Amino acid sequence: MWEFVNFYLIPGLVLGCIYALGALGITLTFGILRFANFAHGEVMMLGTYLALTMVWLFGLHPLLAALPAMALTALLMLGLDRAFFRPFRSAPTIISVIASFGLMLMIRSAVQVIWGTQPRPILPGVQRPQAWLDGAILLAPKHVWILLATLAIMAAIHLLLTRTRIGKAMRAVADSPELARLTGIPVETVIRATWVVAAATAVAAGVMLAIDTQVETMMGFKMLLPMFAAAILGGIGRPFGAVAGGLVIGVAEELSAYPWLGTAPLLNPAYKSGIAFAIMVAMLVWRPSGLFRGRVL
Amino acid sequence: MSVLRLQDIDAGYGDSPILRGVSLHVDPGEVVVVIGPNGAGKSTALKAVFGLLNITAGKVLLEDREITNTPPERVVRQGVCYVPQTGNVFVSLTVQENLEMGAYVRRDDWRPRLKEIYEMFPDLAEKRNQPAGSLSGGQRQMVAMGKALMLDPRILLLDEPTAGLSPRYRGEIFQTVKRINAAGVPILMVEQNARQALAIADRAYVLVDGQNRHEGTGAQLLADPEVARMFLGAKG
Numbered sequence: 001m002w003e004f005v006n007f008y009l010i011p012g013l014v015l016g017c018i019y020a021l022g023a024l025g026i027t028l029t030f031g032i033l034r035f036a037n038f039a040h041g042e043v044m045m046l047g048t049y050l051a052l053t054m055v056w057l058f059g060l061h062p063l064l065a066a067l068p069a070m071a072l073t074a075l076l077m078l079g080l081d082r083a084f085f086r087p088f089r090s091a092p093t094i095i096s097v098i099a100s101f102g103l104m105l106m107i108r109s110a111v112q113v114i115w116g117t118q119p120r121p122i123l124p125g126v127q128r129p130q131a132w133l134d135g136a137i138l139l140a141p142k143h144v145w146i147l148l149a150t151l152a153i154m155a156a157i158h159l160l161l162t163r164t165r166i167g168k169a170m171r172a173v174a175d176s177p178e179l180a181r182l183t184g185i186p187v188e189t190v191i192r193a194t195w196v197v198a199a200a201t202a203v204a205a206g207v208m209l210a211i212d213t214q215v216e217t218m219m220g221f222k223m224l225l226p227m228f229a230a231a232i233l234g235g236i237g238r239p240f241g242a243v244a245g246g247l248v249i250g251v252a253e254e255l256s257a258y259p260w261l262g263t264a265p266l267l268n269p270a271y272k273s274g275i276a277f278a279i280m281v282a283m284l285v286w287r288p289s290g291l292f293r294g295r296v297l
Numbered sequence: 298m299s300v301l302r303l304q305d306i307d308a309g310y311g312d313s314p315i316l317r318g319v320s321l322h323v324d325p326g327e328v329v330v331v332i333g334p335n336g337a338g339k340s341t342a343l344k345a346v347f348g349l350l351n352i353t354a355g356k357v358l359l360e361d362r363e364i365t366n367t368p369p370e371r372v373v374r375q376g377v378c379y380v381p382q383t384g385n386v387f388v389s390l391t392v393q394e395n396l397e398m399g400a401y402v403r404r405d406d407w408r409p410r411l412k413e414i415y416e417m418f419p420d421l422a423e424k425r426n427q428p429a430g431s432l433s434g435g436q437r438q439m440v441a442m443g444k445a446l447m448l449d450p451r452i453l454l455l456d457e458p459t460a461g462l463s464p465r466y467r468g469e470i471f472q473t474v475k476r477i478n479a480a481g482v483p484i485l486m487v488e489q490n491a492r493q494a495l496a497i498a499d500r501a502y503v504l505v506d507g508q509n510r511h512e513g514t515g516a517q518l519l520a521d522p523e524v525a526r527m528f529l530g531a532k533g
């Protein structure tokens with residue numbers, strides 16, 4: 001029983017938190033800009049390298065280094081939007097999708113040139129799990145940080161979207177860009193706010209993934225599939241759907257390796273990433289609006 | 298001086314002209330109604346005022362200022378509010394959030410205005426925390442009008458506020474329009490329910506095929522035999 005919790009459920013929740021944070025940006029940009037941003041994973045990866053650099057330069061703790069990295073990446077994202085997405089705002093969305101694909105390749109190559117392709121740890125040393133509840137639950141401190149930081153970020157996003165003027169305007173534009181324009185809501189400002197939130201949450205997800213594993217130039221690309229799967233599962237354009245989707249996929253991936261029948265893992269862990277793909281395809285076939293009735297792709 | 302004046306407007310989508318030499322005006326305190334057959338260009342006229350399509354000839358004046366071909370986000374800031382025929386509320390936002398968005402361009406404190414709107418529409422106050430998409434058609438129209446009024450507009454443009462509503466709600470909406478007007482807001486309203494609309498109109502225009510056909514006071518048009526034959530039918 002505790003083995004199930006410690007080695008399957010908790011890692012699943014940790015992974016799910018990371019997916020959830022990543023999917024949040026995808027679903028927000030889709031809701032407001034109406035296109036699937038394939039560069040999202042790479043923005044996450046780039047921000048994580050910026051955080052790694054802060055760790056090297058200033059000896060910051062990775063979670064602290066994440067804050068300036070989030071700010072820098074958000075600024076950079078505003079520049080990238082100007083250069084690669086804004087010119088295509090009124091063009092068919094497929095143009096923006098292709099632009100995001102190109103941007104994805106460019107960012108990855110640039111990072112590989114600057115930082116090299118060698119995987120690197122962001123948190124030095126190995127953390128030993130600590131015992132909780134009389135030793136029943138084993139939990140590494142870094143996993144506690146990840147869970148708490150994700151909760152804090154989710155709460156902040158919830159407050160942003162439901163309590164602030166710009167957050168409500170973001171939901172209004174996602175609801176109807178035409179009516180938003182007639183209402184006098186400055187749609188370009190809302191788009192910029194969306195990029196800032198998407199970049200910041202992506203970097204948060206990337207740093208947490210790096211804390212859990214390591215920093216490498218393919219991390220963004222590997223995250224792309226589960227993040228999209230989470231966004232689709234939750235219903236595209238539904239922020240809290242994306243969070244739920246991320247948690248479901250993270251937990252499902254880890255639980256798929258549990259020896260449910262007999263003693264061998266149900267699914268060879270090497271095929272874990274197939275789970276996200278299977279969930280995504282199944283949702284697109286049977287319920288493309290997702291669990292929470294989002295937009296249909 | 299008229300609050301709003303369209304002078305010999307030619308306008309259309311892309312190349313095909315829809316409006317040809319349309320003129321109309323709204324004076325302070327008036328309810329002006331535009332009626333006409335389907336496809337006559339009534340909605341197009343409102344959209345032209347709001348900068349949603351290209352005006353190729355003629356002028357739009359807001360009081361003494363020309364606003365021809367000004368984009369919508371700037372027209373709103375000049376105090377013109379437009380409630381389109383469909384898609385006129387943010388369905389996933391609550392009633393109150395819709396009203397707040399209506400006040401987005403206001404720089405001052407809009408909360409006193411919110412209170413006034415809730416006094417004007419007590420039904421909305423009750424449903425303030427429900428998503429606008431969950432309301433009935435008539436209540437949504439109230440939200441759309443309340444949202445526009447949050448700005449304290451100089452003039453309100455309404456496109457068929459009673460379209461698709463049951464007769465009971467229709468009457469209620471016309472009463473609301475009268476109340477809004479009595480509070481000092483001039484109104485330019487496009488309507489299909491000609492008889493009821495003319496009954497509350499100070500003046501009205503009949504638009505046919507993108508051109509002015511008749512104009513007069515509401516009572517004059519109600520009494521006009523051609524208007525009666527075209528729009529009022531046996532039942533209206």
Ligand SMILES: Nc1ncnc2c1ncn2[C@@H]1O[C@H](COP(=O)(O)OP(=O)(O)OP(=O)(O)O)[C@@H](O)[C@H]1O
Pocket residue numbers: 310315333334335336337338339340341342489
């Ligand atoms: N977006 C558009 N693009 C091209 N043509 C349009 C567009 N919208 C309307 N039209 C055309 O413009 C003409 C006038 O349409 P408009 O919507 O102004 O009519 P209306 O008088 O409001 O009619 P209704 O009573 O049906 O609302 C019609 O011939 C219509 O086909």
Ligand SMILES: [Mg+2]
Pocket residue numbers: 339340341382456
């Ligand atoms: Mg119309």
